[in-house]
Amino acid sequence: MTAKKNGDPEDGSLGVLDDAASVDTTGIGILGGTAQVRVTLPTEDDDDLADDGVVEGEVIGDLIVDDLTLPAAPRPVDDAPRRDEVIEAVVVDEPATAPTPEIATDDTAEEETAAALFLAKAVADRAETAAPIRASASARATTTPVQKTTPVQKETTMPEADGKPVVPAAARPAPRTDVTLTSKRLGELGESARESADLLTPDRLLDPHRVTKPEPEGGWSHLLYTLSGRRLNIGDGRRARERKALTARIAAPLAGGARFVPVLSRKGGVGKTTITALLGMALADAREDRVIAVDANPDRGTLADRVQRPQHGKSVRDLVRIRDDVRGYHDISAIVARDATRLDVLASDADPRVAEAFSDTDYRDVADVAAHYYSLVLTDTGTGIVHSVMSATLDLADQIVIVSGLSVDEARLASETLTWLETNGYAQQARDAIVVLNQSTPGTPLVRLGELEAHFATRARSVVRVPYDPQIAAGGTIVFANLLPETRKAARELAALLVEGLRAKAA
Structure with a gap:
């Protein structure tokens, strides 16, 4: 390192320190009794850390050097310079009364070198003091998220640390205090995993x-x-x-509203009304919900005669008259008849002086009222399938039951009923239908039951055979508990197939 006398600057630099050629060299020029020093801290290539709010190259303070000595008191730790900031010290002329320091000459190079080394050591001590601050800034840079610039803010370039932007302390968001902690059961994935109260059954909970x-x-x-x-x-x-x-x-549950099940036959005398009564009794005896059987025969029907006949003499036409005034089940119970199995029966009009037959509109009115208070509505449709009530009956049907006798002509008419349904827009109802082979006479039937069952099995979903029963053949009131075990079992099997079919359609 070389020094030049006052007033002899050869390059016109006026005694200002030359820029450091490297990170560890410093040039000193002497002019008058003062000196101007510029020191650049060493910078590592792999550490581009910048602390909060500090811009590279910014002058943060002036250092006055008198007689080549540093200020007595260092800055606080928080204000210590960073490794990549520049300290620029400008020494101004002292007043005239101040003593003039002695200037080194060319013959005193060793003293000048010693002074420079002293200055470099002081700067190095400041760098060591700033090391904890840099470590704290590095920790904040790795944990503090970057603040996004909104359209109304001025966009600036954030300093980076380890390749990640560093947000100034003033821009950091305050910690959230409105977080609500909730507990969830292990394995719960969402609303679909929540169980309802009906799953707490005795079979599941009791040992x-x-x-x-x-x-x-x-x-x-x-x-x-x-x-x-x-x-x-x-x-x-x-x-x-x-x-x-x-x-x-x-007794399997049926979701949704009321289900309508008409019982059909194209020939009288095959036991259609009897099958309607047996099916209704089997359903009402095993289920907890309400079941009603409606006699929708346009003429005089006999469904009410197969169960306990109501003493009040009310009929389906009475329900049509009060349909707009019905406010609850008690209004319905005053019109229907109920047997021991809790089956409600709505009788047809038995007055022979009534000339007006039960019509399609009447049936729709009755069905609308019954749908509010019953889960299953059975309909005895009467003889034939082309009478005035049949259109509304089939339109509302959820499941169809077709009754056939055990004779050649009765079986053929039952099969033709399926054909008529298939060709008149009810093909799906025909495929889902249940065919009942009803034996109304005692003894062994003349037809081969196996052939009948095989034929109807190709056209309908299920086939059920109801055996002969003396109580039914007598034509009086049917008491379900007094039927033969085989008859009760056949009626219950018919009811089970009906419920399974309705549940399958709802699935």
Whole structure:
């Protein structure tokens, strides 16, 4: 390092320090009794950290050097210079009374070198003091999100640290205090995973080993249970299990509104009204909701004669008259008849002096009222399929039951009924229909039942055979509990198939 005397600047630099040729060299020029020093801190190539609000190259302070010495008191730690900032110290002329320092000559190069080394050491000490500040700034740069510039703000270039923008402390968002903590059950993915109250069934919650079994049904099972002092319970017998399983099929819930099921036949005397009564009794006996059977025969119907005849003499026409005044089920219960199975029956008009037949409009009015108070509405449509009520009956039908007798002509007419449905816009109802083969006479039928069942199985969804029963053949009131076991089982199987068909259509 070389020094020049006052007043002898050879390059016209007026004693201003030359720019450092490298990061660790400093040039000093002497003019008058003062010196101007410019120091650049060393910068690492892989560290471009800039602290909050500091712009590279900004002059942050003036340093007055008197007799080549630094200011006595250093700046606080928070104001310490960063490694990449420049300290520019300008020494001004002292007043005339101030002593003039001695200037080094060419013969005193060693003293000048020592002074420069002293100055460099002081700057290095400041850099070490600023190291904790740089570490804190680096931590903030890695955790503080970048503030986006809105359209009304002035866009500026943010300094970067480790390749990520650094946001000034004043621009950092305040911590959120409105966060609400919620707890969720393990495995819960959303609203679709929430369970409703109806899933809390006894079968799911109760320990089967601690629940007392009900008294078994069946001859041997009940005998063993009794002889063991009610300590040995092997469960129900086979027939009891089958009966309970059939009841569960009938009692299966039906979602949605009322379901309409017409019972059809093209020939009288095949037992259509009887099948309507048996089906209604089997449904009402096993289900918890309401079931009604409507006699929609345009002429005199006999459905009410097959159940307990109402003493008040009300009929379907009375319901048509008060349809606009019905306010609750009690208004309906004053018109219908109810048997022991809780089946409600709406009788047809039995007055022979009434000349006006039950019409299509009347049936729609009755159906509209019944849909508000019943889940299942069975309809005895009368003889034929082209009478005035049939159009409304088929339009509202959710499931169709077709009754056939066990003779050649009765079976052919039942098959032709399916053909008529298929060709008149009810093809799907025909394919989903249930065909009932009703034996109304005792003894072995003349036709081969296997052939009849095979034929109708190709055209309809299910085929059910109802055996002969003396109580039904007598033509009086039907008591469901007094029927033969085979008859009750056939009626219950018909009801189970009907419910399964309705549930399948709703799925």
